[in-house]
Amino acid sequence: MLEESIGTYVQRWLPIYQGCDNTHKLGTAFIVMGEIQKRVIGWWPIDNRMCKLKIRGRYFNVSIINVHCPHLGSNDDDRDTFYAPLERAYVSCPKHDVKIVIGDLNAQVDQKEEFRSVIGKFSAHRLTNENGLRLIDFAASKSMAIHSTYFQHTPYRYRITIRSCFDSDHYLLMVKMRQRLSIVNNIRYRHPPRYDLERLKFPEVVTEYVQSVEAALPEEGEHIEAPLEDLWCNVKADIDSAAEGAIEFVERNQRNGWFDEKCQTILDEKTAARGWMLQLGTRQNVMRYKLKRGQQTNLFKGKKRRLEEMKCEEMYRSQETRKFYKKLNASRAGFVPRAEMCLDKDGGILMDERVEQVKAALK
Structure with a gap:
């Protein structure tokens, strides 16, 4: 259909990024429509079984790798030859990009419990074939998930697809993607508790603390062969334990105690x-x-x-x-x-007015 073996075919508003050899067999392609055309950063054909498209996203860029895996009738060398460039293509994507692998992987995965973190629990197959095991290994090594089996599918009688117009036995599916910032790893920092050092003014507290430390610390000559880092960790834990029992912690005052x-x-x-x-x-x-x-x-x-x-x-x-x-x-x-000060190149101190002049000069 396309005259160029590897290139871009544009017909009015429909650019097609496709890659295949001169025999026009196999090959993968991207059809980019609408406003997404302005967001395309680049397209790279890898071989006759995969290509990569990079799109500018809202928060992060999106690198999409389109693949066509050899079927089970192929030999092991063909499948190894497929996953080696896929590994290189994935690694070549920038670290902060959202990486998505799409296409026909000719794989079947079942609902085994040990693969639940990668494949989910909504697979339609009862057995996992060899391509499925390779796909699970690849996804697990990259901390990815197989989304075709990860979420509940709509029943087939309600599914609407568009029949491919390229004389293929596959169906074209349209997907709308939205980016959101993840808050899973945004763990709020908690200040470590402070010891009530005012209690050390009382002699009985000091005596109790000294006795607790002496009882917790190891005897002289003990743990001589232990690594220095491990020995320090043990000593620190013993001192903290003694201080927690004798000195106790300061109760933090809540901010905005007046707010009711x-x-x-x-x-x-x-x-x-x-x-x-x-x-x-x-x-x-x-x-x-x-x-x-x-x-x-x-x-x-x-x-x-x-x-x-x-x-x-x-x-x-x-x-x-x-x-x-x-x-x-x-x-x-x-x-x-707060007074703003900085040093000039001669080591002199510049006060507020001079600092503003330096800021204005640097803009």
């Missing part, structure tokens, strides 16, 4: 008023939003002020004079902007 249900209610009302103002910017909606915002500001300031007064009273009554005056001076000074 009343504050949450006025915040929700202000947010709802802002939504109405943005949706329909009438004078009434604008005035309602300003009123709710003023109520929220006054309530939050009052809560914060009362909490600060309570803390100062507690410090004064407990005779923590240093903390009391430090808190009092900080509240009197108010917000103090």
